[in-house]
Amino acid sequence: MELQKVERLARLCETCPKMCRHVCTTHVVTHSEADTPNQRCSVAYQALLRGYFLPEEAPYMYEKCATCGLCLTWCETDIDAGEVMLAARVDLVDQGLAPEAALALRESMSRHGNPHGDPAERRFSGIREALKELPETAEVLYYAGCDTLYHHPEIALAALKVLRAAGVEHTMLKAGEPCCGEPLRLMGFLDDFRAAARQVMESIIASGARTVVCTCPSCLRMLREVYAAYDVPVPADLTFLHMSEYLNRLLVDGRLKLTRDIGLRITYHDPCDLGRRLEVYEPPRQVLAALPGAQFTEMFFNRKDARCCGAGGGLALTNLPLVMKASRTVVDLAQDVNAEVLVTACPTCKTSFSRHTLKGDEMETLDLVELVAMAL
Amino acid sequence: MMENQQTLRGAIAYNDLVAAVGAGNVSRNPVELQAYLGDASFLGMVMPKHKLRIDMPDFIVFPETTEQTAEVLRLANVHKLPVTPYCGGAGVQGAAVPLYGGIVLDVKKMDKILAIDETNLTVTCQSGMIGQTLEWALNAKGYTYAHIPQSSYCSGIGGFLAGHSAGVLSTKYGKIASMVLGMEVVLPTGRVIRTRAVPQSAAGPNLNHLFIGSEGTLGVITEATLTIHPLPEVRQFRSYVFPDLHAAFEAARKIMRRGLVPGTLRISDLVESLEFYKQDGSFMTLSFDGFKELVDLQEREAMAIARAEGGKDLGPEPGERWWQHRFTSVYPKDQGTPLDMGRHTFNVGNVIETAGSFTYLEAIHQEMGEAVTRIPGTTFKAHFSHWYKTGGMMYPYVVNSGAASDEEMVDRYFELHRAAVGAVLRLGGTITHHHGVGLTLRGFMPREFGASFEALQTIKHALDPNNIMNPGKLGFEGR
Numbered sequence A: 001m002e003l004q005k006v007e008r009l010a011r012l013c014e015t016c017p018k019m020c021r022h023v024c025t026t027h028v029v030t031h032s033e034a035d036t037p038n039q040r041c042s043v044a045y046q047a048l049l050r051g052y053f054l055p056e057e058a059p060y061m062y063e064k065c066a067t068c069g070l071c072l073t074w075c076e077t078d079i080d081a082g083e084v085m086l087a088a089r090v091d092l093v094d095q096g097l098a099p100e101a102a103l104a105l106r107e108s109m110s111r112h113g114n115p116h117g118d119p120a121e122r123r124f125s126g127i128r129e130a131l132k133e134l135p136e137t138a139e140v141l142y143y144a145g146c147d148t149l150y151h152h153p154e155i156a157l158a159a160l161k162v163l164r165a166a167g168v169e170h171t172m173l174k175a176g177e178p179c180c181g182e183p184l185r186l187m188g189f190l191d192d193f194r195a196a197a198r199q200v201m202e203s204i205i206a207s208g209a210r211t212v213v214c215t216c217p218s219c220l221r222m223l224r225e226v227y228a229a230y231d232v233p234v235p236a237d238l239t240f241l242h243m244s245e246y247l248n249r250l251l252v253d254g255r256l257k258l259t260r261d262i263g264l265r266i267t268y269h270d271p272c273d274l275g276r277r278l279e280v281y282e283p284p285r286q287v288l289a290a291l292p293g294a295q296f297t298e299m300f301f302n303r304k305d306a307r308c309c310g311a312g313g314g315l316a317l318t319n320l321p322l323v324m325k326a327s328r329t330v331v332d333l334a335q336d337v338n339a340e341v342l343v344t345a346c347p348t349c350k351t352s353f354s355r356h357t358l359k360g361d362e363m364e365t366l367d368l369v370e371l372v373a374m375a376l
Numbered sequence B: 001m002m003e004n005q006q007t008l009r010g011a012i013a014y015n016d017l018v019a020a021v022g023a024g025n026v027s028r029n030p031v032e033l034q035a036y037l038g039d040a041s042f043l044g045m046v047m048p049k050h051k052l053r054i055d056m057p058d059f060i061v062f063p064e065t066t067e068q069t070a071e072v073l074r075l076a077n078v079h080k081l082p083v084t085p086y087c088g089g090a091g092v093q094g095a096a097v098p099l100y101g102g103i104v105l106d107v108k109k110m111d112k113i114l115a116i117d118e119t120n121l122t123v124t125c126q127s128g129m130i131g132q133t134l135e136w137a138l139n140a141k142g143y144t145y146a147h148i149p150q151s152s153y154c155s156g157i158g159g160f161l162a163g164h165s166a167g168v169l170s171t172k173y174g175k176i177a178s179m180v181l182g183m184e185v186v187l188p189t190g191r192v193i194r195t196r197a198v199p200q201s202a203a204g205p206n207l208n209h210l211f212i213g214s215e216g217t218l219g220v221i222t223e224a225t226l227t228i229h230p231l232p233e234v235r236q237f238r239s240y241v242f243p244d245l246h247a248a249f250e251a252a253r254k255i256m257r258r259g260l261v262p263g264t265l266r267i268s269d270l271v272e273s274l275e276f277y278k279q280d281g282s283f284m285t286l287s288f289d290g291f292k293e294l295v296d297l298q299e300r301e302a303m304a305i306a307r308a309e310g311g312k313d314l315g316p317e318p319g320e321r322w323w324q325h326r327f328t329s330v331y332p333k334d335q336g337t338p339l340d341m342g343r344h345t346f347n348v349g350n351v352i353e354t355a356g357s358f359t360y361l362e363a364i365h366q367e368m369g370e371a372v373t374r375i376p377g378t379t380f381k382a383h384f385s386h387w388y389k390t391g392g393m394m395y396p397y398v399v400n401s402g403a404a405s406d407e408e409m410v411d412r413y414f415e416l417h418r419a420a421v422g423a424v425l426r427l428g429g430t431i432t433h434h435h436g437v438g439l440t441l442r443g444f445m446p447r448e449f450g451a452s453f454e455a456l457q458t459i460k461h462a463l464d465p466n467n468i469m470n471p472g473k474l475g476f477e478g479r
Helices: A002-013 A037-050 A057-063 A070-074 A081-094 A100-112 A125-132 A146-151 A153-165 A182-186 A190-207 A217-229 A243-252 A273-277 A282-289 A312-318 A320-336 A347-354 A368-374 B008-021 B030-035 B042-050 B066-079 B131-139 B157-163 B245-257 B270-277 B292-308 B317-324 B358-373 B406-427 B442-449 B452-463
Strands: A140-143 A211-214 A239-242 A264-268 A294-296 A341-344 A364-367 B059-061 B083-086 B103-106 B113-117 B122-126 B180-186 B192-194 B220-227 B234-242 B264-268 B282-290 B312-315 B345-347 B354-357 B378-384 B391-401
Touching (some): A002 A037, A037 A057, A037 B030, A057 A081, A070 A081, A070 A273, A081 A182, A100 A182, A100 A190, A100 A312, A125 A146, A140 A153, A146 A153, A146 A347, A153 A364, A153 A368, A182 A190, A182 A217, A190 A217, A211 A217, A211 A243, A217 A273, A239 A243, A243 A282, A243 A368, A264 A368, A282 A294, A312 A320, A312 A347, A320 A341, A341 A347, A364 A368, B008 B059, B008 B066, B066 B083, B066 B103, B066 B180, B066 B192, B066 B220, B083 B220, B122 B131, B131 B157, B157 B220, B234 B245, B245 B264, B245 B282, B245 B292, B245 B358, B264 B270, B270 B282, B270 B378, B282 B292, B292 B312, B354 B358, B358 B378, B358 B391, B358 B406, B391 B406, B406 B442, B442 B452
Parallel strands (some): A140 A211, A211 A239, A264 A294, A264 A341, B059 B103
Antiparallel strands (some): B180 B192, B180 B220, B234 B312, B264 B282, B264 B378, B345 B391, B354 B391
16 A cells, blocks of 8 residues: 555554644634544554555545645654645555545546646637747746646736746747646546656656746646656756746846836735745745835744645645635735735635635735736 | 434434534534544543444534534433533543543534733633634734643643643643633533633632533533733743752742742653753753843842752753753654553553642652552653642653553553552642543542542532533543
């Protein structure tokens, strides 16, 4: 069983009196003892001991963990319960117990090349005109990802606008940008994930780009560190950056000039994959500090302690009501500091928060690059 | 007991509960039931993995209001179902183990702060709040409620109150009982009562103290008004090593007698001092918190007393390190977790902590150490970390290993209790200072209370005629 690889984590976690329950994304929403990293690890460990999962345990393993890493942040034993969950899901797939939502995702990936079930030909429909202006090859490749292109093309448009304004020679995978594969990994389909990852790397290598910039932290995390951990070859001379990191470099180098006063009270949400996972905390803040007229206030929980929007770990597919409640807690924190704009740097977070902060409300959710585009 | 899952009676009870709190707040999902089988106690968590079966609860119920809680208790009387109140489940005595199945009533959906009164320094909150969550909310406004047990991250207000808990700053700020002004409690019959949230009152006995420490046997605590404090300007640490335990005790006694009010005052015996702090002698850590001038003065006075008792000044660093890592021992470890130290090796010390006078503490350290180490495979060490002008608390660390079978381990577990608690009762201490009674110590309650246990039982019978509230705990009868 895949769980063998994380046996120690599961075994130790189940003996803890739940020292991370106060931060667990699902537990703070449901308050149930079942929804704690400890209990999830306990179920996984018991399954490992008996050698198989019980059918009723399958949905539990898929619907309750956002793999957000908050438990790890608070664990002095360095246990990442999310890792145990992902291993459990691989075993559930192997045992033919993957739930409907996971199977539907795999089907969508297979048929459409994205996790949303949207037709592949619509991938670039939100940015078609901007795409036409891009060269075939360039030093810098903007890798937008499925959530940006299908749900938030405005983020991609802002990214392209800012790169153009800074005079960066850039392009995208115009012939077809494959999904990074992360949704497959989250649902336990490791073979499919590796195949997707190899396809992405082949496309990037073929593009000739040296620097890959992402607006999606999950895509970036796959490229920067996860592919290699799954034995997918990644050339050492490729550089992978989040848009916030790249924009910060452009600002420091004086290539990007922000002149327009945006005059907004803003706060910033650290996305899990960008913050806790990749430890990119300061570049987004440095970019925000460069916005003319922005009044920035931190939320009470920030950086490694930032709450999760709830949509991690595939929960947007398996447990949307939970995502709604988890994202509400972050929106409440932003309202506590009287922000007009809840800034994030992740399209998935934007989807989660925007459900509570519609445009025209007292507070709006924007991606960092959108604010930068406003300040040009 | 699982029979309620398969009977018409059980089906009716389920639907009554759903009518009371909504379908989303009643669970009979086996994965969820499993999660409530135990708590953080040896008996409630470790033993089920060593072949001691515990009956599954029938229903997990999550009331969202006091009124819903009252209705659940009324229904429990109708259906004669036992009710085990549950908050963080971090207790180490087994008080939250649903020994007879029935309803586990999880209060954690009642997790709102109702008021922070900055003028009068109180917070009123529901009992389902996790301790650290409350502390964060207060910190954001510049306050603390100063109740910081090692379980702060994983246990909640209801558990603190029902378990009569103490935090690491209790020497200055008191145990939870001394922080409470008023409470709301749902009595076992479903009647809701409130005590007045006032600084003090002479209007008869203080009913708060009937429910604090009642471990869910006399009702469900749903709300409390607690004292808060402005965050201290400074917190300063100082550590010493004394030639022997007696000298450290003398220093502690004189520090308390002088009215210096340390936040922390921890003394380790010679074994623990050597093992944990690499010091020959008896190690002491002190902290003072508050505004700088007063803290400096307190520290200076304490240093003079420590020096006079032969204490060697180790500076602030060991205490600061301890503060940084004050929760570390709770986390699981590859070798020797607090709860499951390995096959047939276990720590019983955390459930035989005791309190008494200064005179008692020296005597019990000697006598309990001798009593438990007579049992094969046992080691003993202790620290002393909650102090009063009249005495303090001993927290032993008793590890037993080498039992040949699960059955022998269980026998040794109880044998160690008989030996340790026997010494406590002989010497006039209490069987527990802050971990409570639960399953582990329930058999000792008649001896702890003496003739007054009958008075306690009479109160239990009067408030809970159907014995639905956490039966079998606190020494009360089971089902």
